[in-house]
Amino acid sequence: AQKVTQAQTEISVVEKEDVTLDCVYETRDTTYYLFWYKQPPSGELVFLIRRNSFDEQNEISGRYSWNFQKSTSSFNFTITASQVVDSAVYFCALEGRVSITGGTSYGKLTFGQGTILTVHP
């Protein structure tokens, strides 16, 4: 069974503060993918990053950075110099490979419960 845990239910910061969202996962798969999505009030899940289980390099994209540590099964997300527009619900997700008749299936994401981030001006 797969499981994703986001320890923080809600985080409140003031603009320009750095904030880290924690994500811990459980899986028995050796190959899997980890994701972060952002959900603004409009409801759509906006893709932020996808990381292969074999690629433990940290990644930085503008004010966003991700720290993947396989040894601790963690995939944490940091926003540097937060802005009001960063206010949203953030989800960490895991996609494993499922063996099915005739091959392998993807497409099943297991999500954490989400972290509500509020950035105050």
Add this chain to the structure above:
Amino acid sequence: KAGVTQTPRYLIKTRGQQVTLSCSPISGHRSVSWYQQTPGQGLQFLFEYFSETQRNKGNFPGRFSGRQFSNSRSEMNVSTLELGDSALYLCASSSGTGNTEAFFGQGTRLTVV
């Protein structure tokens, strides 16, 4: 490139009725997955279709069903609606071969009264 389109955006139905939701994936994507999002249970996987075949299914009762057409568009049907089916239903589009991320539509907000 057009994104994932879900219709309708909002629906209000009465208990016992049935409902059909539609999802048009990104052009070229062959996999469509459906998720239910509720405040209590969060985001839960319903099922995934790839090339008109259901490849994977979550733990939902048989009242929840789906299908995928040859153009990759997918429909999800819920029969005998219950109050607890009120949720945001999200569909995700991907290549289905494990080498791309899933892109989500804006969802259909279903309210059962």
